[in-house]
Amino acid sequence: MQSLHASSPLPAVSRGRRHRFLTWGAVVCGVMILTLIGMDLEPRAFALGFAAAALPVPLYVALALWLDRFEPEPARTLFQTFAWGATFAVFLAYVANSVTEDLIGTVLGPDAGALLGSVITAPVVEELAKGFALFVLYRELRDEFDGVVDGVVYAAMVGLGFAMIENVQYYGAAFAEGADSPAAAFMLRGMMSPFAHPLFTSIYGMGLGYRRERHGQRGSWVGPVAGLAGAMGLHALWNLSASLEGWFLALYMMVMVPAFLGVLWMIVRSLRREGSIVRRHLASLVDEGVLTPHELECLCVVRRRLGSTARAWRQGGLRHWRARRELHRIASELAFHRWRVARGITLGDEADAARDAEYLRRFCELCGMGRELGAVPDRRAAPRTSPGAPG
Template structure:
């Protein structure tokens, strides 16, 4: 006979070291941004503050796009903050120093003519330096927060967020430097072409994302290099177009193929990774660990939200706290996706039968069972031996 389920007490997701890492990275990034701000401010504190608000306009618009890309399996909000902060505070400061060093090297080359001395730092130096320091942020997330790095789509999201943070700080600089042409500069950077940094670093992120599911961690080195090379080329092509004195229509025609290719690639990767996750969950469903209703629930964002509402109402009708049901269902959905992503990863790496992997799988399945008790209102017995 089923016994009433206990009051929901959500298990801790991470240890103290995890949160120390998050806070430390964000703190370092904020310090970097505050150190950078005086270096890029030309109009005084009050005007710079207004320019910062203007620089937030493309940030808000692109966050909507990034959230759409990340919609089916969203990353934690705090990781959005980590990635954006790294781009805005660390990558920009290091890039200023790196670009200055590259300029010093070019200035010492007497064999270069005037055009080459002006063009090389823009077309070659800036892409090499800036994409390197943005790419380090992608690697940092990959190694420190590997649980939340589950493929190319995740890499694209992190890369775009880092690039977006970088573009935010850089826009403050350009808005201030060309303050007498603010309207023209705002139109060019914030409206017509806010994508160069997010899309470039997205290529680095995609490369690292592919490595996240490879057999060996060492594959991150060549995959990062390939993604970084693509980021440098894309960034360099954009900067080359900027010094050619193209009109708005010409630049749009020049960049349109890149945008079209990016949309096609992102859509393909979203469908591909969604299929892999659902295939992994189907294996658990066949083994009896996941019900048909749970499989249907996880298929779409709309189904998940409907399930969250149902859980709150269900627990409330049974005399419990509706918030318990809502929190339990959201955690249940997160754990389902995490379970599937972990299985996809260990299958690709060939480590699915290692004892430590089986122990972790059993822990996740047990947590799902406990969450299910809260959602159904009854104690649920395990279907059988964990693993298969």
């Protein structure tokens, strides 16, 4: 089924001429940054570095997308966000970092230029370059960017794109050195810090998500401002740790690991909030006889969603699994559409009503199909509904 919503490309442009301009701009920036990296490496080292940087990316992307359990983001928008990080953001950061490092080095010396460029210039420039994509998504995708989880997912995409191209340079240099350098580089960048860039940018993404969740409330602007400052600060501390001999592991354990766990805690908390939104805005379907209380509860809790999709797979294979997944998606789309309208994030009365009616029609259709296939969970022994977190 074609999506009921249209995703806007990055940056804030519509389809057509400006979209084509952006696409070709991304291609040009991607070719230029890879050319600049390749000029410093032999062809073999560049090819090996690119392969080492790209091969694990699908796994990292899958792990990031797994977090978005209630309302998965449009695949096209996710790809565009990743592409922004891998092309425009890297190219802008590469040029700005090189220029500012040379300027500082001219005044204070090469060593000072390298240190200050790494600790001050790079975190500011790189987080602004990546964060611009999130800001555009926040402004343009009013019917998709709903909260903290969405902010983290989009941040992960732009961060992974950025990190992949950056790693080409590091891995390529390691292969050029030979000996144990590739293994050491992979241990540092592939095992200990594959989510460094996504982690930094996710703090800003959470700030934007916080503002969306509190749409229209006073003080919500603090979220993005604090998030961007936090992203730059954590990035600066990470770069500084690499320059302080003997301090890297200590700062990694005392700062990076707690920060990563903190982001995971915020995601869990936000998922509970999203479950409460689904419960509250689909509760009327129980009164209307579309859903039973047990079926509603299975839509509101992550582990029950996972259990119902696993059960659908066991009972009927891929067809049942797809039917259940689509039912979950449409249920979330309907609930979050109603939540946005209630918060004043609207496309106009007529458009809102038409979208609600289409979501509801599709949801009822999928419910009937699911019961025929056996993909809708057993109604017996319905669990007691637990209170939801505040929306």
